[in-house]
Amino acid sequence: MIKFTIIGCGLIGQKRAKAIATLRADALLIACVDTNFDCAQQLASQFSNCIAFDNYNIMLEKTNPDAIIIATTHDALSEIGEKMIAAGKHVFLEKPAGRNCGDIKKLIKIAHHKNNIIHVGFNHRYHPAIQEAKKIIDKNVIGDLMIIRARYGHGGRLGYEKEWRANPVLSGGGELIDQGVHLIDLSRWFMGEFSDVDGFAHTHYWNMPVEDNAFLALKTVKKQVAFLHASCTEWKNLFSFEIFGKMGKLHINGLGGSYGPETLTHYKMLPEMGPPEIFHYEYPSPDQSWALEIQSFIDAINNHQTSSSHLENALAALSIVEKIYHQSGISYDK
Secondary structure (H helix, E strand, O other): OEEEEEEOOOHHHHHHHHHHHOOOOOEEEEEEEOOOHHHHHHHHOOOOOOEEEOOHHHHHHHOOOOEEEEOOOHHHHHHHHHHHHHOOOEEEEEOOOOOOHHHHHHHHHHHOOOOOOEEEEOHHHHOHHHHHHHHHHHOOOOOOEEEEEEEEEOOOOOOHHHOHHHOHHHHOOOHHHHHHHHHHHHHHHHHOOOOEEEEEEEOOOOOOOOOOEEEEEEEOOOOOEEEEEEEOOOOOOEEEEEEEEOOEEEEEEOOOHHHOOEEEEEEEOOOOOOOOEEEEEEEOOOOOHHHHHHHHHHHHHHOOOOOOOOHHHHHHHHHHHHHHHHHOOOOOOO
């Protein structure tokens, strides 16, 4: 049984708490921490014997968790992460794990001298359509990969330009560092490392000091290409991830909820070519990615294994983000 504390009790922290509740045989939430004590108290009240705090240092003095989930604004992720790693705790850091590569490098340096399991929360890897696509690719069913074409976007909401994600001091950037890192992480998971990075980030619509759109063209040494677009001017929420191989194509569409039903379509090339054979899979169940990712983290702790989504993944993703910002003439004060 792994005893958890959640630091940061906003929307993502609440999702992680709900996930822990589904893993009762393996996980127990013993404390919730938020600078807004009412927020911490509200979340803690949903769990038996769970204590609310407004200070994570006091939480460490009063409780003894095995693992810490850090779901704060981006500016606090690495700072709190450093302290929790140094305290000997297993740490689950929500993406992007920091505002820049410097933040991640500090975490890697501290973690190098510890035996803690450190996991970066890229929950999209745990969506069933994406998991199935990875299995198909690993079995070489669609052959060598050639191209990824992916779009991820939403339309914001009233007051979006005043939220913390629109403040570069808190966020480290806009749509690219928020949702774009998911596209980058998935592309790296399927294709491997990218040797060439080109792109452009710009604020087209929202009156805010961070970008609302980012366009990327990433190439591997084998000239495999990932074309990615992250946007908060999509208006109708969209997730579309297409993977082209030499023997077929996979198309993941939707994430459930406002992004539409999650589906996977496999277009299998026939020997005579022409119209492909089509296999279509639907995943109507509620989003289980949050719980599956927590379970993966628990398994890594119990088996003393390196997390499948470690700090080096976050560093690689943020390195691409920073290159796009540089190419776009963007320099956010951090």
